[in-house]
Amino acid sequence: MELYDTEEQQVEAIKDWWKENGKAVIIGAVVGLGGLFGWRYYQDSVVQASEAASQSYTTVMNALQVKGADAQADIQAFIDSNEVKEYSVLAALQLAKVQVDAKDLAAALEQLKWAQSNTKDAALSPLISYRIARIEAEMGNLDAANSELSKVTDSAWTGRIAELRGDIALRQGNKEAAYTAYTEAQQAADASPTLQMKLDDLAK
Known part of the structure; x- marks a missing residue:
């Protein structure tokens, strides 16, 4: 850094620096402020979009509750x-869920697979995989069901996953594998109260 002998030299140096760099400083400030206001505008837009989506979601869910399967077109349009x-x-x-209740398993499976590929929510992913596996099993696609269950690694789902594996093994005629899966499920924190009944049935 240069040392200046007098205040006049400092002032002259500042003037010279400003001539060379002033435009860049102004442009930087404008861009910076523009970015700040642009970011705030973006945030406001996101909030508004989220609020609008929330209201629309509430509306279509109310329609679903009232109309049931007859509201499918409205729900799909929202999606x-x-x-x-x-x-x-x-x-x-x-x-x-409504489509499963209406026995339209293929349509329900399509909805769940779409949800799976469009969610970024780590809490929803195991739920979606579990429901996909249940439908695959119900449709007789047992290998696909087991493959889907392998995607769930959250320990909070250990019991439900093991129980469903047991159900699948039973459908495949493998009672030993079913018993092992049910026993594992029974030891999990999320164990189902129906497990003992299933184990008793296997023991008969």
């Missing part, structure tokens, strides 16, 4: 048009 994906994913899960 296809909504910009906030997580609300669309939640709607797809609800629509899949």
Whole structure:
């Protein structure tokens, strides 16, 4: 760094520096402020979009509750048009449930697979995989069901996953594997109260 002998020299040096760099400083400041206001605008837009999606989601869920399967077209339109994906994913899960109740397993499976590929929520992923596996098993796609269960690594799902593996093994005629899976499931924190009944049936 240069040392200046007098204040006049310092002032002259500042003037010279400003001539050379002033434009760049102004542009930087403008861009910086523009970025700040742009970011705030973006954040406001995200909040507004989320609030609108929440209201629309509530509306279509109310329609689903009142109309049941007759509201499928409305739910699908919401899923296809909504910009906030997580609300669309939640709607797809609800629509899949209605489709399962209506015995339309293929349509429910399609909804769940769409939800699986569009969610970033780590809490939803095991739920979606579990439901996909149940439908695959119900449709007789037992290998696909087991493959889907392998995607779930969350320990909170250990019991339910093991129990469903037991159900699948039983459908495959493998009682020994079913017994092992049910026993494992019974030891998990999320064990189902029906497990003992299943184990008793296998012991007969």
